[in-house]
Amino acid sequence: MAISATFDQLLRGGRVICPASGIDGIRDVAIRNGKIAAVQQDILPTSAKEVIDVTGKLVLPGLIDTHAHVYQYVTGRFGMNADMVGVQSGVTTLVDQGGPSCMTLPGFRHFVAEHAKSRVYAFLSAYLVGGLEGHYYPQLYSPEGVDIDASVKAATANLDIVRGIKAHAEIGGFARWGIRVIEMAAEIGRRADLPVYVHFGQLWGLPESGTNGEDVDTILERVIPLLREGDVLAHPFTRHPGGFVNREGEVHPVIQAALDRGLKVDVGHGSHFSYRLAKKALAAGIVPTTLGADIHGYNTHVPAPAGTPEQHEDDENHPFAGQAKFSLVQAMSSMMALGLTLEQVVPMVTSNPARMLGRADEIGALRIGGEADVSVIGERTGRFVLRDNENNEVVAERLLQPAFCLRAGARYDAVAPILPQAVAA
Incomplete structure (x- = not known):
């Protein structure tokens, strides 16, 4: 008899940074019913209906x-x-x-x-x-x-x-x-x-x-x-x-x-x-x-x-x-x-x-039992030009780019037409 999956989604292998929880390291994040169910190392992939590989990405x-x-x-x-x-x-x-x-x-x-x-x-x-x-x-x-x-x-x-x-x-x-x-x-x-x-x-x-x-x-x-x-x-x-x-x-x-x-x-x-x-x-x-x-x-x-x-x-x-x-x-x-x-x-x-906002008990943390609001961010290294409205330039050696987010467990890819493209120095 097949065993039903424990979790709906599993974000696997990313660098999780959660200042409110003091977490900074490679962790897996499991989601169930739109809530954070677990944040820990090496959660079994077979325990989730959907496994999303976020290796090399930031999970915030x-x-x-x-x-x-x-x-x-x-x-x-x-x-x-x-x-x-x-x-x-x-x-x-x-x-x-x-x-x-x-x-x-x-x-x-x-x-x-x-x-x-x-x-x-x-x-x-x-x-x-x-x-x-x-x-x-x-x-x-x-x-x-x-x-x-x-x-x-x-x-x-x-x-x-x-x-x-x-x-x-x-x-x-x-x-x-x-x-x-x-x-x-x-x-x-x-x-x-x-x-x-x-x-x-x-x-x-x-x-x-x-x-x-x-x-x-x-x-x-x-x-x-x-x-x-x-x-x-x-x-x-x-x-x-x-x-x-x-x-x-x-x-x-x-x-x-x-x-x-x-x-x-x-x-x-x-x-x-x-x-x-x-x-x-x-x-x-x-x-x-x-x-x-x-x-x-x-x-x-x-x-x-x-x-x-x-x-x-x-x-x-x-x-x-x-x-x-x-x-x-x-x-x-x-x-x-x-x-x-x-x-x-x-x-x-x-x-x-x-x-x-007076909402630290609801948002801003990967809290077990809290709504699964999660941002997954890619990171590129190199030399990238950033420019302000005075035409001052700085060169970023690390450029962050959104990949997708979960809002109460629902996935939304980063497809907004306002997202900038990287410009190499």
Whole structure:
């Protein structure tokens, strides 16, 4: 009589790195009923219905992208398809940064979070209009466009998907309205007891009247005292004024003090990212906590299907013109090319973001009995050119590329059209 298999799937022979569990070595990962059933050496292949040979690959807890823009259609040309950025790019969990607001959250829940194959959370926009194309319509982002009570109510009533608040601290906003909008966002975070994720670096451009006496290099030191332990400083390596590196080329002295009192740093890579400035911040000991990719419709190009209008007719005119293709895994390669080790980078996309979201008991680990969210990553060695939006280049000797992921045990191959191709040096 045939003996039925114990497991549904077996990922066999890969290098398993799970910071939350302290595992780093060759292991097999067994899946049963969409859950992690075993992580150990030399599980019998005959014990599984399907054996997947992942020899030579990295097997990681499902990757978590802490900075996504996936409120498709509603946020104009910003919003990407969630599964293109998520499971089709080897990423199992996405955090939309500021797409939905207290007004538009029901649509985000119904049309994005509930329909995506990827797991989707959101940091609720502090602004009533959410993540519309604010660089075109900055007047929508004034203090009059913030409703503290409504935002707190929406956030606390939807804690299953709302895990933080998104705000902006940049010179265009300060020149128009001063610090008031950030004060309001910080109050929303305090009252909802959720982390506040703050964008630094120029975004909306200056009004016709100029800076109105505002100094971009004072924004950080004015905003940080409003924030609490667990709040997040985003875009540390931005090429725009107002980031961690000031106009004199020095890392702002308030940053280390902020980290010492429990604030966190998210890369928010995207088209803001500067290898030149990242090198300075890393040399000063500023190592990010989490690594959000910040992929949106302005820094990627997705070929339009035959017979449909081009998706980005005015790409050359938009303010964030950037690389044609990108992914969270490519952002991991960026950080390694800058000198961080793989062992430093993996927690930035697994255990650290799980803690940031208050979901460390559910995601970010290969935990026995937990949902089988697993990312399988290939690794190439050689010399590969990576380029930022300032046309700075770094050469990566190790290039990571997603192979596939499991989301609750279901397999999704990395077939997203936004995935970049390797360019040899």
